[in-house]
Structure formats: C-alpha cells, structure tokens
Amino acid sequence: MTKKVIAAVSRALVLFLALGVWVAGYAPATTAAAKRFSDVGPKQGWALQDITKMSLKGIIVGTPEGQFLPDQGVQQQQALVMVIKTMGYEQEAENYKGKDHSAQYKGVADWAKKYVSFAHQEDLLRVDEGDRFHGEYAASREWIAQLLVRMIDKEAEALAIKHDSRSFTDARDISKWADGYVKLAASDDYGLISGFPNDDGTFSFKPKENVTRAQMTVLISKAERFMSNPVGNELRGQILSVGDEWLIGTKDGNRKLKVTGDTAIFQDYKKVSSSVIKRFQPIYALYTPGKPDVAQFIQILDEDAAEEVITGTITKVVKPLKTVALTTSEGLTSFYLSDGVVYGSKDGTVKSIDDLNEGDTIELTFVGGQVSKAYLITGSAAGSSKGTIYEVDLTNNLITLQHGEQQSAKVYTLNKDATVQYPDRRATGLAGLSGEMEVEIKLKDNEVVEIKVTEIVEQGKIISVSADKKYITITSAGDQAAKVYSLATDAEITLQGTATTSQTIQAGDDVKLRIGSDGQIQTLNIMNRSAGNAVVDDGLIEGKVYAVDSGSGTVILEKETNGQKTYHPYDFGSTYDLSINGKWSTRLADIKKDMRAKVQLFEDKIVYFEVDNRLSGKVVRVDKDRRLLTLAHENGQQVPYYVDNNYDMVIRHQGGADLSDLELQDQVRVKLDENNRITDIAVQREFAYLVTDVYESSKRLNVKNEKGNSYSMTLNTNVELEVPGKSIPKITDFNKGDIVKASYLGDDLKNLAVLPSDKGMVTHVDQDKKQFTLAKNDGTTAVYTFNSGDVIEYGNNEYTQLNSLVVNDRVIVQTWLGGKKRLTKMQQVTEEFYYKDNNFIYAIENVRSYRYDPDLFVRGTDNRGITLDMLSKNDKIRMYRLDGIVYEVHKIQ
Template sequence: MKRITRTIVPFTLAGLLSVNGLLPAVADAASNAASGQFKDVSANHWASQYILKMGLRDVVAGYNDGTFRPDESVTQLQALAMVVRNMGLTEEAKKYESTAIPYSVPDWAKGSVALAISKGLIKPTEKNFYPDMPASRAWVAQLMVRMIDKESEVGKASSTLFTDGSSIPDWAKGYVDVAVANDLISGYKEGAGTAFKPNRAVTRAEMVTMLSKGERFLKIESANTRIGYLQSVSGNTLTLTDESGKEQYRYTITSDTQFYNGNVKTTSANLGTDSQLLVISENGQARYVEVINFKQKSKYDKAVLEKVFIEANTVVLRLADGKLQTYTIAKDAVIGAGMDRLKLSDFVNGDEVEFRLNTDGQVSELFRTGLSKAQSLQGSVYDVDKQNKLLTIKASSGKLETYQYSDITYVEYKGKRFPSIEDLLPGDEVKLELTNGIVSKVVVEAEAGKTNGGDVGTVKAISDKDRFVTLQGEDGKIQAYTVAQNAIITLNGALAPTLADVKVGDKVEFKVQKDMITSLAVKNRTVYNNKDLLSGSIFALDKKNRILSLKTTNGELKAYEVVSNAEILINGSSKKELDALDKDMNVSIQLNEDNKIIYINADNRVRAEVVRVNTDDKLLTVKLATGETKVYVVDPKVDITIYDVRGEDLRDLRIGDKIAMKMNGNKITDIEVERSFVYRVTENGGTYSNRLTVQDENGRSHDVIIDSRVTFSIPGIPYPRVSDVKKGDVLRATYLGDDLKEIAIVPNVYGQVVSVSPEMGRIVVRDLNGVTSEVTAAYGTTIQIGDRQYTNINVLKPGDRVQVAEATNGAKSIVVLTKVETTFNSLDPLGDRIYTAKQSYYLPDSLFNRQVNLQSLLRGLRKGDNVAIYLLNNEVYEIEKVN
C-alpha cells in the first residue's frame, strides 16, 4: 500500500449510522465540529481536539440533535468507513460500487468495503469482518496497522507486556505490538501494570484519536488541509511555506481559530518560526492549527565558494560573517544544483552555495544556489529584445539571466563582417563583458547547433583500477591515456556511468587536456534502451564455443558469438557464465559493431495473454507469444502479484491481461500481471537523479525509480535522462508484478478550451502558440477539477486552461488548471518570482520555455494590473494579463 494523497469529497454519512437508527446531519455537524460546540463534548473533554480535527477533515460528523456521542461504540463497518475517509479514498470507493463482495452491507457501503478488500484493509479469507459487530480493540489494532501500511512489521516488533496479554487473540498479537510501537493505541493503567482489553469495543472518541495518530503516516493534504512551515504570524495573518520556501500560503486568524502544540492547547504567539504546522482552513480562514513537526525543516548555512581542491575533496567557503572556513566533503555527500546532481569539479570560485555538516564536521550536502559572476556571464542566447535593448542568456545552470545592452555594444562573431546584436540567434554560445552594469562586449564562442567536439576512437584496452584506456584513432594509430579522476563519462541510458561501464570495442568521443582524458562519451551503444535489442528465445546454446542460436519473434534462426565479457542478466540478476542460460529461455540481446553479443537479458518465465479464467476448477487459458493457445492448471497456492493490489487471487485477472508465469511441471506456481498506469509528475527527484514523484488519476502520490532495468522513452529524445522529465509531464508506467518495467512520457496538449461539444464528445483546445487541436473524449475520459473528478465534458467551459493526455484505457485524462485572479504588485529583481495582492509565485524556467512571450508580458505589467495565474500541481503554468 502506498502513501496516499487525500482527495476531499463530501461523503454521505447517512448510511454509516443508519444501522443504529440514527442519521447524522452532515452540514449541521460540520458547523458544530468547526466551532467545537457539540452539546456533549466540553472544551476539556479528553478527545475534544481530535473530534474537532476529524470533523473539519470530513472524516466524522455529529448527529442531527447536535451531539457527537463520544462514548458510543462503533461497528466494524463504521470503523472501516472512517479509515477509508481518513486515507482519502472516498472518491475511489465509488468506482467499486458495482464490485461483488462476500458481505451483506447497505448500498452506500459496498464501494468502501470492496475497495478495502482490494487494498488489503480487510481480507475475506480471515473471516473476521462482521459489519454490524462492535469493533473490538484487537480488531481495530489490525485495521490501523494496515491503514498505515505497516503489516510487514507484524511479527518483527517487540512484544508489549500487558497484564491481560494472554487474552489477546493469537492472530492479533503481532498487530497489537506494531500498533503500540507506532503510538496508534495504548493500554489502560491497572494497579502496577497495564491492560490492553482486546475485546473491549472502541468508542467514537477513541476511534478519532487513533485516526489522528495515524495521520503522520499518510499524506492528508487537500484543498482545505495543508502541511507546511511557519514563516510568520503578523497581526491576524499566518503565513506558511513549503520546505523549499518557494511557495507561500496565507491564512486569516479569527477568534474561532483553535491552536494546538501536539495535544496541548496553545496560542499563535507561542508558534515558533519554521515549526511544521497542520492547518485546516475554510474560505481562507484558519480553523485549526496544530504544531506537528513530523519533519523538521531543513536548515542550511549560506556561503560563497572561494576555492575547490578536487584531489583533496576539500572546499574553502566564505561564510555569511565573512570568515573563511575549510571543510572536507563527506564520501556520501549529496552535491547538486536545483534538481541536477553535480560533481565537485562542476563548482567554480565565486559560486553561491548552501551547505550542511554531518556529525563529523564534514559537508554532507552542498548545493549551488547562484553562479559566480564569471560563470553567469556565459551561456546560450535565449532572447534578444531589440525594442528595450535587453539580452537574455541561459546559463549552464539553466537559469535565465537578462542584461541591458547599448548601441555601442561590441560583438565579436567569427566569420561575420561588422556583426551586431541583431546577428545573434537563439542557441548561440556567448560570453559577455560588462561595463557599469551594461553589456560592453559579446563574444560568440559557438553558433547555434554547432559545438566544439573532441576526438573519436575505438577502445582497445581499459583498466578501471589503474584508470587508463588505450584508444585507436580514425587514422589507425593506437595511444594509451590516463583518465582524470574527475573525467566526465557519458553512456546513453546510464544514470551515473563510470569508467567501469566502458567496454573494449566501444566507439567513443573524447577530450584530452594536459595528456589526460577529461571527458569520454560512448557513442555506439546504450545500456538499457531496448530499441536496439534483438528479442526471441534460445534455440540452441554451444557453451564451449560460446555460440548462441536465437529464434526471433518472427521465427527466424540466427547464430551469434558471445564475447567473453558479455553482461548477462536473468530476471534482473547478474550472472557471469553462460551456464546460467538454458534452451527456450526468452532473451533480448545487444550486438556490438562486429555483430557479436555483448549483452543478454534472459527471462525464465512464460509470457502469455489471458484468454479465460476458470476460478472454480483453477484453470487458466492463455495465448502464448508463439500464438498457440494452451490451458494450464493453477496451483492452489499460486502466488499472484499485481501492482497496487493486495490479497490477489485468480479473480483479479482480466481477459487480455499480459502475464509472466512460472511453472512447476504442468502447474502454474507464480503469476506476475502486467498493468499500466497514467501518472502526472509532481516532483523530479530533488537531488536523486533517478527518482520521480508522481500522482495517479485518483490523486494518490507514488515514487518511481528509473534505473537500468526500466525501459525509458521520451518522444523526440533518442537517449533520454530522468532530468529531461519536467514537473507536470504525463507518463505511462508499466509494471510486471511489483516491478516497474517501462516509463514512457505521454504526449499531452496544454492550452485554452475554445469550444465544448458534449453531444459529439469533443473539445477544441488552442495552445500558447495559437495552434488548435480537436480532442475526442472517448468513454472512460476523466476530468479533474480541483479535488473532484468528473466523467462528462460538459463541466468544461471555454476559457478553461487544461492539460490533456492519453489515459491507460485509450480515453483521455484532462486536468483543469487552478485559476487565480489577482492584481500585479511587482517582479523580483532576479525575474523568477512575481508578487501579487494575494501572494507571491515562483516562476520556473519551464514556464518561460512554454510561454515564449512571457518576458515581454512581465515587463509590460504595472502595479495594479489585473492578472490571471494558472497553476498545475501548485506550479505556475501560465500568466495572463486581464483587461
């Protein structure tokens, strides 16, 4: 079970308590909860804080007589429904309403119960879910452990000594231990000991308390619930920021605002700067504020880099107080700039940095926050504004820098007579010189599209240990070189290649300085791009002479020699010898320029497509890769793995599913199911170059790691890197079982809705370049507007900004961007933040790339101008001046 981003949708509670003959009034109850005025919950009630918070979060509600009834017990069905809402799965549960379940429950609860089964919250095989039975403390302990995804710890946590431990059912003991260890539940003091009372029914007050304690394991943020760090409290305004400090959120404090520090009531005056807060708001007013400190805000010291000693792994920094300090870089230090990972050699004197020390006084994290002045004056031409005499370049960090030029600015452009600023083209590599802040000279070092490449050759010998490589140049001459310790190694598809990844026979491009290789790029192969692989099955294998005969997918037979140092993988595990391979194994192979095998990726599983599932007789009919249809007996203890599904069995298989099977004789013992999901990228890895944080169609958050086992593709980029993925991109992730196999960026359209034709199922979208596209919304299309999801395009209206992408089922996934209407105040001098009457917004580089006229639009804004700002995943996607 994954950590979950909560989507708030009003949940109908009518059925939840109807089993007791009592119907809660949701609107009145929410009002009561917001003010804490339940008739039977006094301000000093031990659970008043949790009752208030869960009411504001729509997890629970009061009754229509104005009471909460904190001491009333909850049934198992009621407890399960509360957990589903606490996890933010209300909307997803609606999709399961027609799913058959082995329980008799009211119609309103069927979706929640079916979803709970699919998520592993309850398991029919355990036969301990009785909807109308009071929920015992032992049963709730199990439910809470599953809610926070800690079931893997059951049986591993230290046993808790309760005076009545012998009365805890055997099936519940491990869950109780985990629940206690994670502070979800506790015992009752009895004399000198503590009793658990496993069979005692859980009350409504106890249930909301346990749900609240589980919040730190879930992502509960929504439209009205936010977690951030306190920036300031000024008057009646509370300002919150995200961890980076780039996003700000302001709330109005009223006399009704409730403040807590943990479980102790407090005031706004006692809130500490940078404290992590949970804020629940309504119409911009803070209704509930709690100091949670689940995660301390990262604190870094600022400095200017004065000297880098690469060979000694040491830096000299000038601290904020002007003092010089020398630090050693820790071996496992994280070094980067923004979302890019860097090497120490990428830093130059004068760079502005933020750093943090470990307990040994060594630098554990070092991030470049600003280029040195010398470095910032170099880059590629991004824009030339002739009217205002502004030259914008893109520095090596990716940051845009704008400089004023004049009529007498001198341009040095080799091959052009009397060059001027007007001769500069986007992409030209330039170096600038300033006089009194004005560009006095522009030196064009390379024209757009042309780079100063190095020499080329073929690797004849290599030693990673001794760091030398022998190369044969195009002229046939052979020469040995030492490879510098900080040399840049490039290998298509590899995330962080080293000299050890370079193979004999590789075609390389290299650069030499002072008789040492400073950069070496392999040009003839990629480590995991499947476009160049041959696929089939092993028809014959001569291990002595190292000859592999391949039967390709189209039936051809081909024989290849396997080089002695070939890389061999079987189901992702590295093997050294051909002995690990067997006849009939499915394989993908890669050849070098001599048509010899240098890479083998083998799979000992049978690949097939599901044709029919007979759950009664345990029979599975499949279509094999050869086109042959076969019927197999399924072992009663078959292990079925489907990504994001718990408690899988044969009933979870769908006709048309692609699967990988393992056999024991004629029986299937293991089945891994291939499933694809469409995600939107919300974060690109931070300092980890192979990690993406994404959000699925139900608003849940996932982390995907793209390593060498994952096929990765981006349209238009032959050899993509994870850094090529941008926040807001849409991708299709394909899993085989729980293993991520493929990531493909899905082309998407961003623009303004021009027209909507519900009867035709079509919308017309115009992008920022004025190009219109007609989008057909087939069955299954979803439209996301804020925290709500719709299936009918009539919720769209002309003028909406939307992102349209292909969904997994061939339909469309449409997200309507959040529109903020406000007035312009000012632009940050660096040009990367806009200040408005509501708040400030960070302007990422991707925004300037997408909205090409943005620079001129921003320069034309005056204080008080009306603007519309469009946000996707809290990032600015477009800015519009409104008349």
C-alpha cells in the first residue's frame, strides 16, 4: 500500500471517529451478521442489544475494520450528530443550506458545521449558553441529559421542575443549569439516563463523567421511544405462529416475518436463538429495507413492556359491531373490542361495551396490537382533556371546565404548583386564567398539573392602532397594563355583530378578542365605540436606533424631519414585546445601532419595540461589475445600493448564487450594514411539490419535487397557508398526495398553497388525440390533453402513457407549476353498506369501517348524485379511496 493510500485511509478513519457515520468510499453492511463488531464482547453485553438495533437503523456504524470502539469517549459534536440522526433529521442536516451558525460556537470541526447549524436552528443548541457547548469537548453526563431532554421536546417540563422524589448523593456536583434536565431525564416517567448504585442503596449521578460510544448508543435507544416518527422499518406485535415464517398480530393487521440465520434475536438484553420463541409473546422487530417480510432484529418483550395504552374520548359507540370510535391526540380512530376484552372502572360499574357511552374518556390497553382491556377513567381524567374555562377558584384550588357540544361541566382540583403556558408568552401563571379561555389540561394523581391555554378571550379598550393595522394595543378591564397583539391576516372582525375589515378599527373601541395558539388575534368584536374616553397616542413612532443601554432599559432614536436630525430617549416598560428582524426576542443587547425602529408607547413607556435592518423590494437594475443593485420599494421609490464584497445570497435549492442569478422584478429582502451596504440578499422563488407525508404533531410536511428529490418543511406561525375552501387553514388540511405551491424568501418558507385539483370519473379516453374526458364531482365535464411529462400514479407505481387509464377510473387530476399534470387513480373496494356516522362508513363484511372525505361524492345506480342517507342496509356499494380516505361511493345494487 502506498503512502498516499495509507494517508487517505487514515484521514477517512479520523473523519469516521469524529462524525460517527460512513464517508464516501465505505458502504455500511446491511445484514445483521455484518453488524457484529469485533470489539464488542462480553464486557459490553449490557449494550449489545442497543448497539445491534441502532446500527441496523443506520444511526451508528463501525470502522472499516469492523470495530465499534465502544469505550471511546463521545465528543459533544459527535453526540449531536447521533441525536439528529435519531430524530430523523439526517437528510435535512446533510442538505442544510441556511446560514452558517457554526461560527458562533467554538471547536466545531468542518464535518460538523452543517449539523451544528441545523441544531442551532432546531433549538438543540443556543449561543447564549456560553461555553456549555464546545464541539471537541467530551460530552458529560449532565450535558447529555440536557441534549436528550431537548431531543424529546420536554425542555419546558424540565425547567418547571422544582422538586423530585429522586435525589443523588452527588447532587451538589450537578451544575445549576443542568438540575432540571437531570431530574427529568432520570425520572421514572422518562428513564432516559440512570444513576449509579452505591453500596448503601443510594444512587450517584456522576454529572461530569464522560459518556462513551456504547453508553451514548443505549441512551439514544431509550430516548427514541418518545419520537413520534422513529427512524427505521419497525413493527410491534404478538407472535401468533412460528415456523419458517412467523405470523405477527399488529394493530394494523397480521404480518408475516421470515427469520433467517442473520436475524439478531434478543430477550432480557441477551442474545438468544429462535428456539426460545413461543406463541403469543409480544415482540419489537426491524425488517430489511425493501423486504418487509424479512426480519433483521427481534426483541422479545415482557408483558409489561409490550403493553401500549391509548387514552381518548369516545366519539361514537357502535354496540352491534363491538366498535368504538375514539378521539385521541392523533385524531379519530376506530377500535374493535373482541369478546376477550376485560372491562373496568373505578366504581366497578363498567362490565361490557354496553356500559360505555359517547363522551366517556376511556383507556384502551393493547397487547401485541390487540385490545385487551378497556377502562373507564373516573375522577382523575373523566371527560375531555380539552375544554372551556367556566370558573377558576384559586381560594379552593378548583377549576371548572365545560366540555363538548353539550357544554357539560366538570370540576377539577388544581395543583398549587401547576404550570400554565399562554400563547402570548405572558407569565401570569394560574392568576392569569379567566373564563372563556380554551385550555388543554394534564392530570396526575387526580390533580391538574399542567395547563396549556390554546385560546385567550380578552376584553378591553383599544388605546392605539398601528398605521398598517397590524398591531393593536389594549388595556384589559381591571388591568391597566398595556398589551400589544398582532392581527392575523385572516382574522374575523365584526362591528357590533356585523362583519367588517381591520380598516374600521379605531382607538377608543371597546373590544372582545380571541387570541389563538400562535399569539395572534383570530377574532375581534367591536362591542362599543367610546372614543371620547380613549387613551390615544400617535400610533407607532418610527426612527433609527442611535444608541441602546440594555442595562438601564433605555434606547435613543434618531428621527429626521426636513433634513434636521433629532434624538429622543425612551424607556422600556416593566413588560414589553420585542421583535428583531421579524422574530420575537427578549434580549435588548441584540438591538444594534442604525437599525430601523418602530415604537409603541403607553404612559411614556415602551410596550412594543420592532427593529429591523432589512429592506424588501423588487430588482429593477443589476450592475454585477460595480456591485450595484437598484431596488424599487413599496412606496415606488427606486434606490441604488452598493453590495458588500463579502455579500451572501440565498436562493432556495441553488448553491453558490451570486448577482448574476438575479432576474429583473425578482422580489428580494436585503440586509444592510452600518454603511448602508447590502450584506445579505434573500431571493423569492416559487416551487411545486408533491406532499408525501404529513406530521401533525411536529407541524412538518415531507415533500418531493418533479425530479423526485425529497425535502422537509416546517409550517411555523410565520407561514401563510392557503387551502381551497378553508378560511383558516391548518396543517391538518394538508393531505398526502396534495400538490402544493411553496413561496420561499431565501430559505424562509413564506407561503404554502394547495393547488386546485379535480376529482371525478373518466368517461372517455382517446389514445390517438392523447385526450381523456372527466365527469367531475361538481357536475361539470372537462377534457384534458395528456402531454409529455404528465404522470399517472396508481399504488406505488407511476406511468407515463395514457393507455394505463381506462373508462370508469376514478382519478384526482392535479396540475404542477408549468402545466404538467399528475393523475392519481383511486383504489376500488366493494362492500355491503350497513351504517354511517359523521366520519365513517361501516360495512357488514369483517365489521370494517372506512373514513370518508367531508366532500364525499355519492352516485346512485344511474350515476346521478345522491346522499349517504339515501343508502339502505345491505346495499352493495363500490368505494373509491386514496391513502385510506374514501372520496366517492357508487351504489351498484
């Protein structure tokens, strides 16, 4: 081997040791046999199960020589990579093209810069934590506790911990900032990281001890169970039969798995042979990518570990079919309660499905994917966990909620240390709760321990309205402190019950507001006009920051009138809202000289302060050689700007962009330095994507473009959503298969709109003209031409020829940007109609239920439109569905 080859291999090995992933030229093995590392022996037996599992998932890998280096310490940047991969964000981090935040942290290796920048963006790392993170430093147990808590999104819960039943003998050695993280991570509820037993039965935590690769693998394996979308191809279930193929019963039906000589089988953290397998044992399994019937890894679970509990409110009880429709945090789902289900309740009155009623909150226990117990919850969690506050009695620690359409009331006991989260970030705790607020509550030991306010009702008087009608300052009844709220773009506004616009809002109005979960006004009702009694100022004061003293809370603004500059000092009030470059902040130190500012005063104190050193406009001239960029602003003024030599330009999906990539009339947002030179340019572009997955809990969509490239996008509150037929769109209104138009400003998603689609029945196909006719569900008919580049999708296959379409096919026709069409054929299901409710159609055969679309189209035997109510029991129907949703029902007999 030459010196050059040896050097290259050495560099690759160094990069592996740093990053913990394979570099180019080394492909990871894919079989369980190849995942046996030569240096993982009896000494690491305690970690073998998790090392095997996480290596098969691709979270960890070994060296090219087949070693794992289990006892080697983990650097903080290495641990960060492992966590990001476990969260399922490896692709997003590898493809990160946003701002390089890694320069804000110390000791970050080149290979880790994208991951560190992505971690900063996802709030796993924070600059204001000083030297807590240093990429090359060894990861201590207390720092890992913090990282794991942020990984499972439980930081607010950790920071709220004031005491804990678990205590460590070396608690004094735990850094103050890490105390809450350690307590939550080590708690019985989460069990992310354990202590070390002492001879006297106590436990030590050893907060400063470094974490090894083997230990880190076990820790992320434990934390993984809290991920809503775990990485890898996995399933849970109960063994129904064994042999050459195992039959596994899961919640989604029976699955077959082949167990080969390469399948790694574990029980009680020890590797075992398949001979120990027995029927009805619960298991966790990983199957081979692309081969869902071949098992790579199997963990035999004990009964307790196998149990899964789901809590929800009964929306519908179909007693003849032994089925309940349950509303949980994941939505509405139907469950079949077999004759073997054990029923129970605190008072012993629930003994069968006949004792369950709509509105009851029940707990279903699953073993091997099958319901084994149904328990009616009383006392601690009876009724919904969501409701409207009717009354708060802090003297007796009681809160009364109204639930459901019938507004049935229930009284709960309040824990005096209960935490309260408000959408507008107010810190008033329990004292800030009031009637008509919409809340979600969490109970423990019969007491309310957490309250999340999802909608605030506020009554008060408007004291100021910004000139652009975007910000409203009010004083609430009985509270003279001013509050500033932003008005949602789609807010519903009424004047004494009559719909109106934001232009009618005036200072002095008595109003009733509803503030949604994003902190913005969703509805505003002007109840009375009494401008004579109003406390009115001149609205937002505009100027430029001349100086700021964050210690004393004072800012000096420079204002220019007729060429004359004047300087005005202002003091911040005890509470205020601060917006810096479009993002909420709490740090006055982030306000910089020469930033443009807008100020809202109340009683001579700042209650709202907005600063920005960015400008928006359209490109009207580009002089690349002289680095001169001329922009047309909203007021029509055209202004030339010099572009700094080290400027940064961001165009979505385009690396290395420069001034030559700009086009006339491009909408851009630029950032200026103190010399009025452009340092950053974000360019607006529009793209079309196909939605492949919707993750409601994390408000994230997975999409792919026409070339098949996949991306992930997060729908935060700054993204304007557009869905046909929806006045206030939410992420739940987006569906797998939608084609969406995304508008990006740089890498910031600004707008996401579902492109219109047509659903209907194919009535004619002309192969010669390459045309087809669609009888649309709205009663109209349309003729489409099938052009080059158009695609027909059916199941997991795609076709580019019109001959894959036939008469009577039900399709959804969607058009991409640029005119290309995507046709999605629906699957047919034939059943006998039995019953329907507001969400499901029930069929006699196998007691099946089918969720239907709110805009369901129903045809009679003559193809004319009818309704579901016109169907009778035992009518034969053909349903057309896509991704589990029925879009059309055709009565055929």
